[in-house]
Amino acid sequence: MSTELTGALPVYRLRPSRRWVSLGLGELWDYRELLYFLVWREIKVRYKQTALGVAWAVIQPVFTMIVFSLIFGRLAHLPSDGAPYPVFTFAALLPWQLFSYALTESSNSVVTNQRVITKVYFPRLILPLASVCVGLADFLISFAVLMAMMAYFGIRPTEAAWTLPLWVLLTVLTALSVGLWLSALNVRYRDIKYAVPFLTNIWMYATPVAYSLSIIPPAWRRLYALNPMVGVVQAFRWALLGQSRSPGSAVAISAAAVLVLLMSGLVYFRRTEQTFADVV
């Protein structure tokens, strides 16, 4: 499928897809307004339908933080590298919640929109992309909560805090890369829907959200950082709380892992999206 311009009219060639397709990112740009409206719709609906509305974006991470502080901080006495444990864990919960929301929603995005998919054409990539962006709204709200907590504990953000947008981007890309794989697989295998909550659960324990990276034996840290969320969490703690040295190597390994996942996810998604409408 390709688009070209002859005179004023675009020409679309419809034919069976060949082995390799372009990623179609240019077309994605043409549909940016649709992306905007889909994100806008989700955010609106999310806060309209729930009784507590925006409060959910605060309640979820705050309660998780309280539970973690009691169990892992007070009872298990896990080290928090010098910072008060609640702030220590909240700084990690922030990207984690963004990641798990974005991953869950994007994995289901194509299947949820099956009615639209079988009736209208648009680049299907818009769907997981929109789900991921929706998570950012909640993120901004809980970020404000973290700022308040840090003020309460008298912690000033470090100068490295300006790098935060970069780490948010890394979080989003991580979620998107996995979400691309899962949303495409979900069309064919509905098992994915049941596997995702389970996956995020396990994944959280494989990520230093409730504990510190320092309890991992140094020999294993390289391998451990293949989990992209390890790099993300380390970067957040570094940028906000100024903990330890810069997380350079962990972030580099994680970013590389994301890149591989993202590219393969994009290719797989583009390869299978042609048949979404037939299979879903």
Add this chain to the structure above:
Amino acid sequence: MALAIRAEGLGKRFRVGPSVPYGSLRESLTAAFTSPGRLFARAARGGSTRDDRIWALFDLSFEVSHGEVVGLVGRNGSGKSTLLKILSRITEPTAGWAEVHGRIGSLLEVGTGFHPELTGRENVFVNGAILGMRRAEIVRRFDEIVAFAEVQRFIDTPVKHYSSGMQMRLAFAVAAHLEPEILLVDEVLAVGDVAFQRKCLGKMDDVSRKGRTVLFVSHQMNQIRRLCGRTIWLEGGRVVRIGPTAEVASAYEASFMDTAMAAEQVGHSPGAAFLTWTLGDGAGPCHALDTFGRVTARFTLRVDRAIHGGRHGIALYDAEGRVMWGSQIDDVHLEPGLHEVVYHIDSLPLKPGPYRWHVSIFGPDRFINNLDCVPEMSVITTPLGHRRDEYAGLLNLPHTVLIRRAAATNPGADDRPAAAEPAAPAAALQ
């Protein structure tokens, strides 16, 4: 004329049968581990074997010029929807290719993406974006859309509080204001009550007359005849016929007739036989009726044995087997030889479509011969009745309408008390 759509050998194969609708994950995982390289190829192909597949569309080739309105007819499951889906890029062809010059807008279903929690206004924007409209375009046409849907007062109410009719009206209004170069339309779009349906169909008339390229699926043959210059008839995923609407539509309708009747050739006796029939002056075979004026129908009858005191009957059936007209003459005397039975009819104002003449000849005491005349008579006059078949009736009457004030002859006007008169117009305005 510049080309708008060109299809060459277009085909689409689907898998069918009771097999697992969503392939088993275990199977695929096993396959992925034993030969990981095949994962991508398998997934893209659809991951199924060849034997459980059918061609929903097969070897379809056609061209549509810019500004042409083309009808698409065929029974359910004939591949019409599949074709529209391929052209609108929802699904990909399995074989062949198509070329589309210009932006395509498809109205295959209305209201896709409507969310009950959002207001009418919000849904117009989201739905418009999904259908491919730009934000600026929606803003520009917003008032028009809302007015068309007749929901001005409720535009800021969540659509979950709308009646289903209101939802459909709003959804159609958005879709109807889409302005791509090429429009694919499925007739299910005519929604709501009769008044709104008329509005929808009127809108489609407008669209097709504005020089837009339209591919139009409908079961309303009257509408196809009215709007479409050419028509494609599909059956079982294959083209039966492509050509001028008058011909294709009649042939399509006649295909229903073949199965419905023509079973009546019973008990022929030797002695006489109807052979052929034609319209007009008899100079050459003609079976198409294109006039509201005088019609001549000729039937050839070969008589082998003289008939005395016989009877001759004639009947005209429509595609559904209803008798349009019938007549009989008694006391017929015929000598052996070739005869022509000629009917002069002053006017035959039938709705366009296929009709079948049925002629018969009887002896004084027994049935001799009858003929279901083939080919059928195609009435190809311009449709003058209602756009929807069910309201158009059986006839196609040339007419004029004049609506005028009947002030001078209003009977009852003098009886009314004078005081009531000023109140009446005011009440009518509300």
